[in-house]
Amino acid sequence: MDGFLYQYGVGGLVFAFGLYVGAKQGYIGLAGKPLRNLLLCLGGFFFFMAVQGFLQYAPMIEAEALPYKGTWQRKKVLGTPLDYAIMVAYFVAMLVVGTWFGKGNATTKDFFFGGQRFSWWLISFSLVATTIGSYSFVKYSKVAFSYGLGSSQTYLNDWLWIPLLLFGWLPLLYFSKVVSIPEFFGRRFGPAARRVSTWLLLVYLIGYVGINLFTMGQALNILLGWDVFFAALLVASISAVYVTFGGQTSVIMTDLFQGAMLLATGLVLLFLGIDYLGGFDQFWQHLPRSHRLAFPVYNEDPSFPAVGVFWQDAMANSAMFYFLNQGMVMRLLSARSVEDSRKAVVTMMLVLMPLAAVVVASGGWVAKALVHAGVLPGDIPPKEAFFIAGEFLTQPGVFGLVMAALTAALMSTVDTLITAIAAIVVNDIYKPRHPQADDARLLRVARISSVSITLLGVALVPVFASFGSIYAAHGAFTAAVTPPLVVALMLGIFWKRYTPTAAVWTMVGGGLCIFATIIWPELITPFAHGVPMKEGADEFFAGKNQYKFMRGFFGLVVCTAIGIIVTFRSKARPESELRGLVVGTVSDALEHFKGRPGVERNTPWAGATLRCTSEVTPLTVERPVVRLSSALAADLGGIEAGDLLYISDPRAWLGGLRSAHAAAGEVVDDELKWVEVSEHMNRLIGSKTVRIRAFY
Numbered sequence: 001m002d003g004f005l006y007q008y009g010v011g012g013l014v015f016a017f018g019l020y021v022g023a024k025q026g027y028i029g030l031a032g033k034p035l036r037n038l039l040l041c042l043g044g045f046f047f048f049m050a051v052q053g054f055l056q057y058a059p060m061i062e063a064e065a066l067p068y069k070g071t072w073q074r075k076k077v078l079g080t081p082l083d084y085a086i087m088v089a090y091f092v093a094m095l096v097v098g099t100w101f102g103k104g105n106a107t108t109k110d111f112f113f114g115g116q117r118f119s120w121w122l123i124s125f126s127l128v129a130t131t132i133g134s135y136s137f138v139k140y141s142k143v144a145f146s147y148g149l150g151s152s153q154t155y156l157n158d159w160l161w162i163p164l165l166l167f168g169w170l171p172l173l174y175f176s177k178v179v180s181i182p183e184f185f186g187r188r189f190g191p192a193a194r195r196v197s198t199w200l201l202l203v204y205l206i207g208y209v210g211i212n213l214f215t216m217g218q219a220l221n222i223l224l225g226w227d228v229f230f231a232a233l234l235v236a237s238i239s240a241v242y243v244t245f246g247g248q249t250s251v252i253m254t255d256l257f258q259g260a261m262l263l264a265t266g267l268v269l270l271f272l273g274i275d276y277l278g279g280f281d282q283f284w285q286h287l288p289r290s291h292r293l294a295f296p297v298y299n300e301d302p303s304f305p306a307v308g309v310f311w312q313d314a315m316a317n318s319a320m321f322y323f324l325n326q327g328m329v330m331r332l333l334s335a336r337s338v339e340d341s342r343k344a345v346v347t348m349m350l351v352l353m354p355l356a357a358v359v360v361a362s363g364g365w366v367a368k369a370l371v372h373a374g375v376l377p378g379d380i381p382p383k384e385a386f387f388i389a390g391e392f393l394t395q396p397g398v399f400g401l402v403m404a405a406l407t408a409a410l411m412s413t414v415d416t417l418i419t420a421i422a423a424i425v426v427n428d429i430y431k432p433r434h435p436q437a438d439d440a441r442l443l444r445v446a447r448i449s450s451v452s453i454t455l456l457g458v459a460l461v462p463v464f465a466s467f468g469s470i471y472a473a474h475g476a477f478t479a480a481v482t483p484p485l486v487v488a489l490m491l492g493i494f495w496k497r498y499t500p501t502a503a504v505w506t507m508v509g510g511g512l513c514i515f516a517t518i519i520w521p522e523l524i525t526p527f528a529h530g531v532p533m534k535e536g537a538d539e540f541f542a543g544k545n546q547y548k549f550m551r552g553f554f555g556l557v558v559c560t561a562i563g564i565i566v567t568f569r570s571k572a573r574p575e576s577e578l579r580g581l582v583v584g585t586v587s588d589a590l591e592h593f594k595g596r597p598g599v600e601r602n603t604p605w606a607g608a609t610l611r612c613t614s615e616v617t618p619l620t621v622e623r624p625v626v627r628l629s630s631a632l633a634a635d636l637g638g639i640e641a642g643d644l645l646y647i648s649d650p651r652a653w654l655g656g657l658r659s660a661h662a663a664a665g666e667v668v669d670d671e672l673k674w675v676e677v678s679e680h681m682n683r684l685i686g687s688k689t690v691r692i693r694a695f696y
Contacts, residue, residue: 148291
């Protein structure tokens with residue numbers, strides 16, 4: 001067995017189940033739009049299979065390894081004052097952009113979801129910037145230097161979840177109008193499950209903050225020799241500023257710039273390495289054939305087993321990231337429609353994520369090729385591969401841009417995590433205890449939470465520093481904390497019989513079983529697929545370093561078993577209480593979202609003139625009611641009172657930044673095309689002419 005056959009054998013079953021779910025709900029079929037959806041899903045699946053199959057099995061020429069004859073010396077401090085001036089300037093620029101676009105947050109919906117008004121392409125870039133953390137550059141360059149193109153498997157296996165995500169979870173999530181994942185757990189399973197999921201999610205998200213801050217602290221330690229903890233504290237303090245005041249709009253707009261920055265600088269580094277070696281053929285041939293395998297090791301190496309990475313990353317962490325990560329959920333809910341959310345996810349996974357796989361690993365690949373070609377010495381520390389390749393290949397100033405990309409990676413992930421955790425603190429801890437709190441008070445709590453969360457993330461830096469590497473820390477952490485939540489959600493949305501009692505037992509009992517493997521790691525041996533148990537050092541909770549990846553498989557199996565057993569021994573909720581919360585009830589969810597029955601549709605854009613009324617609409621009203629002319633209503637396909645409208649500045653390149661949602665009210669008999677809105681909406685849109693479309 002090798003990693004390729006295992007991933008597409010087991011992962012193919014998950015993908016096929018997703019197609020079945022999509023077909024049962026009418027999203028997948030053999031004609032029209034359902035056929036387009038089917039071809040899109042299959043096209044992506046076979047594209048990734050073909051790429052990884054080529055890398056795994058195709059015959060390739062390998063150049064002869066050359067002895068090192070250079071004079072390169074590792075400097076105590078990498079980079080020049082110009083490089084660090086550029087990094088500082090980048091920090092300042094992002095603070096200015098973030099605080100500028102974050103002005104005008106009047107409600108928690110604005111703070112957490114940016115008014116749900118953004119276009120798919122803006123969300124796509126933002127999602128990539130969120131996915132690529134500072135740890136991505138450092139950890140994947142280390143893996144790329146040690147194992148080669150196998151580092152990309154983590155970015156190319158997400159497509160296995162695409163049918164379940166697009167046609168199963170996403171419409172339920174969007175139409176349910178929940179603010180947080182624990183709120184969904186509360187509606188599906190009750191208050192006990194909501195409380196448990198709240199604390200499990202906080203552990204996951206705050207841990208992610210700690211990993212990112214630890215990575216940036218380690219990066220500055222490599223570059224400047226600074227203390228890791230002090231460096232992490234400094235970066236965290238700066239990163240929290242614009243998030244605390246700007247919320248989701250600041251995050252999305254800064255991530256647009258940072259997503260472009262990440263992709264550009266990583267590709268520049270790869271181009272410079274290829275150019276230095278004399279072209280792509282030379283670069284390719286100087287990567288050892290073992291470094292061109294998509295799945296280099298199946299189960300022999302406990303530090304990077306393909307079977308372990310599959311279960312820890314493709315099954316546990318990818319499901320957690322796309323279905324349950326509050327930061328990702330908030331980004332998807334910030335799109336102007338569920339269709340825009342789908343487009344954002346497809347664009348991200350099919351186009352931007354393969355680019356991201358190249359970007360984050362380029363430093364490691366280039367460094368390995370330079371070593372094989374005799375340009376750099378073979379004793380380069382793998383964790384420094386990104387930094388050494390970057391400084392070696394670039395001129396002063398350009399290296400500063402590469403380091404700014406690392407900074408961007410940190411900020412783009414941490415800002416998302418901070419707003420995500422603040423949303424859970426406000427919605428699932430503070431608000432249930434203070435149901436009368438107004439939006440102004442909730443915003444203050446969100447901002448205080450943002451600062452507190454950042455400090456707590458800094459406090460976790462020493463914990464992650466105890467692992468041998470960032471990749472090990474990230475893999476061990478996600479394998480340990482994600483299975484209980486993943487299994488509870490998956491069974492909850494795809495199995496109506498799954499009970500509230502089973503959900504609580506899945507999360508609590510499963511979490512305790514996983515914790516037990518840290519004390520007694522030999523419990524995982526029957527689930528390990530032959531992966532050796534790494535020898536543990538004599539340290540506190542040494543078991544956390546053993547079976548780091550296979551702990552994910554153990555957790556998924558045990559949590560699923562607990563969920564099934566307890567389900568058949570406990571009482572299920574009536575199906576009437578599950579409408580809009582489980583697969584097969586999307587129409588009920590849409591009715592809940594709209595306030596009356598509807599269908600998933602987007603009318604063509606129609607142009608109109610914007611008129612302003614003097615009537616005051618409270619900011620807390622979810623959808624202000626607008627008046628429109630009969631001519632405009634006809635252009636929109638026949639609008640009735642209560643239909644949902646999206647009104648936007650006509651400049652599509654703004655990505656929805658100047659736009660707002662509304663509900664259709666009175667239709668006035670008039671041949672002119674106009675829409676009349678409140679003063680607040682008029683200020684949001686800021687244009688005398690607008691474009692309008694109807695949703696659902």
